[in-house]
Amino acid sequence: MGSVSLYIHIPFCEAKCAYCDFNSHAGLERLYDDYVDALVEEMAIAGGRFSPLRGRTIYLGGGTPTVLGLQQLKRILEGCVQAFVIDEGAEVCCEANPGTVDLRYLESLRHLGVGRLSLGVQSLQDDELQLLGRLHTSAQAREAYEMARLAGFENVNLDLIYALPGQTLKRWRATLEGAIALGPEHLSLYPLSLEEGTPLWRRVQRGEVRATEDELAAEMYLLAEELLEAYGHYEISNWAKPGYESRHNLTYWRNEGYLGFGAGAHSYYERRRSWNVAWPEDYICRLKAGESAREGEEVIETPLEIAETLFMGLRLSEGVEFEGFQHRFGRDLSTLYGPQLGELVAWGLLEVNGRGIRLTPRGRLLGNEVFEKFLPLEPG
Ligand code: SF4
Numbered sequence: 001m002g003s004v005s006l007y008i009h010i011p012f013c014e015a016k017c018a019y020c021d022f023n024s025h026a027g028l029e030r031l032y033d034d035y036v037d038a039l040v041e042e043m044a045i046a047g048g049r050f051s052p053l054r055g056r057t058i059y060l061g062g063g064t065p066t067v068l069g070l071q072q073l074k075r076i077l078e079g080c081v082q083a084f085v086i087d088e089g090a091e092v093c094c095e096a097n098p099g100t101v102d103l104r105y106l107e108s109l110r111h112l113g114v115g116r117l118s119l120g121v122q123s124l125q126d127d128e129l130q131l132l133g134r135l136h137t138s139a140q141a142r143e144a145y146e147m148a149r150l151a152g153f154e155n156v157n158l159d160l161i162y163a164l165p166g167q168t169l170k171r172w173r174a175t176l177e178g179a180i181a182l183g184p185e186h187l188s189l190y191p192l193s194l195e196e197g198t199p200l201w202r203r204v205q206r207g208e209v210r211a212t213e214d215e216l217a218a219e220m221y222l223l224a225e226e227l228l229e230a231y232g233h234y235e236i237s238n239w240a241k242p243g244y245e246s247r248h249n250l251t252y253w254r255n256e257g258y259l260g261f262g263a264g265a266h267s268y269y270e271r272r273r274s275w276n277v278a279w280p281e282d283y284i285c286r287l288k289a290g291e292s293a294r295e296g297e298e299v300i301e302t303p304l305e306i307a308e309t310l311f312m313g314l315r316l317s318e319g320v321e322f323e324g325f326q327h328r329f330g331r332d333l334s335t336l337y338g339p340q341l342g343e344l345v346a347w348g349l350l351e352v353n354g355r356g357i358r359l360t361p362r363g364r365l366l367g368n369e370v371f372e373k374f375l376p377l378e379p380g
Contacts, residue, residue: 003054004269005251006084008039008076009262010062011280014100018133018203019161021195023264023278024063031280035262036072038287040079042261045292047083050259050269055084057091057248060114066096070108077112091247093118093157098144099136106151116246117148118157118188124178125171128164131209133199138178145182155244157186162224163217164192165200165209172220176227185244189224190237191217218365225361236315236364253316255309263293271300302329303376306336310374315367319351319358333357340373 012032013024047053058080065073073094080086093116094109101109109117123129124138136144148156158179162172179187194201194211203209212220224239231239235253238246251258257269264278274297277283286293300308306329313320325333334341334352341357344350349363349370363370 001052001054001085002050002257002269003056003087005057005059005248005256005258006055006080007059007061007248007258007260007265008043008065008080009260009265010035010060010065010068011263012062012067013064013097014067015135016133018131018200019192019195019198020133021198022063025280028280029067031284032068032072034284034288035280036068036075038284038293039076039261041287042293043079043083046259046261052085055080055086055090057093057251058086059248060094062095064097064100064120065094066100066105066109070105070112073109074112077114091116093246093248095120096144097134097136098141101144101147103147103150106147106153110152115153116155116157117153118159118186119144119148121145121158121179122161123164124175128167128171128175131164131166131200132161142178142182145184155186156184157188157246158182158184159188159190161190161192162220163212165204165211167212167220169216169219169223173223173227176224180227180230186238186240186246187228187231188238189221191221221365232317234317236359236367250316253312255305255312268300271305273298273300305329306331307374307376310337311371314357314359314363314370314374317358319356321356323355325356337374344370344373 009023011023011025012028013026015026016024058077060073060076092114094114095118097120119141121141122132122134124141126137129137145156145158160175160179192212194204204211225233228239231241232245233239234245238249240246259267259269260276262276263280263283264276266273266275274294276293277286277295283293309328310320320333322333325331341350341352345352348360349366351358351360359367359370
């Protein structure tokens with residue numbers, strides 16, 4: 001029986017953050033029930049098509065899944081369990097934003113079988129949260145974390161963003177130290193990406209606030225590495241206590257199969273990548289009309305699969321192992337990419353040992369320069 005990770009996209013938020021260009025929308029409460037129906041339908045169709053298929057992980061992402069009512073989330077999870085054979089002990093994760101959950105809600109999430117909570121904290125400085133257009137305060141973020149513990153969550157991730165306009169190293173340190181003091185099992189730290197067209201991007205364009213220089217962003221990253229020494233730095237932007245690495249996200253980084261459900265969700269299974277219509281109303285209409293939600297599909301040929309396996313695998317501290325590569329592709333990695341590997345080792349960006357290849361600490365800072373070297377090769 002094949003196995004995949006399952007991603008369920010909830011494209012709704014209470015308000016749109018100033019930096020966000022994700023597929024998420026505010027003010028669409030009227031669609032929630034129909035959207036849940038459509039999700040359940042889409043999962044049932046996929047479950048029937050690939051039956052039987054094991055689900056290793058379930059990830060409710062967004063958007064903000066916790067804007068949905070508990071009955072709605074219950075229906076989604078039940079639909080998932082009916083459509084797929086969910087592994088005993090599967091990782092079931094839900095994203096949540098402080099301010100959208102209370103203790104009763106979190107307790108009910110636990111009862112629904114959600115074992116991992118990913119909290120969108122982003123910063124523990126109120127002025128930074130305001131700049132980002134977040135609806136919550138740092139006190140609410142701490143409160144949400146404490147409530148998660150009271151509700152029985154033993155696996156909590158905190159998302160933080162750094163390199164914010166005007167952020168100093170000292171203030172980033174304060175957020176990091178505050179987050180570490182809370183004691184989460186997992187931390188995801190991403191530099192702010194200023195996406196064209198977002199309100200924060202426009203403010204930078206108008207000169208109201210200044211984007212962070214790359215050098216300062218790199219210092220912030222190095223500070224995180226230093227302060228998070230008690231955690232395992234298992235992926236470029238992710239740290240975890242032993243055994244708490246995100247199993248769902250490891251599927252992406254190891255370039256393994258997953259099915260995505262919901263508006264704009266992507267799937268990658270049996271060498272095909274497909275994606276759904278992005279707009280929630282279109283998605284609902286398609287499912288209601290008995291049509292597929294799929295908007296596009298591409299077949300992933302082996303050279304692209306190899307390149308993607310390297311791009312993604314090198315994000316992990318375990319890197320890419322020769323044996324696993326040989327087993328998956330029937331090719332020797334060091335022969336296939338010999339000149340590139342030699343160059344990257346000479347530049348101090350890559351380490352090659354008896355087991356495989358991995359980024360050096362410097363390579364982690366300059367990941368894009370490494371990934372460029374692994375563009376798809378023609379079969380040879
Ligand atoms: S909560 Fe997340 S998905 Fe929603 S608007 Fe803010 S950044 Fe975007």
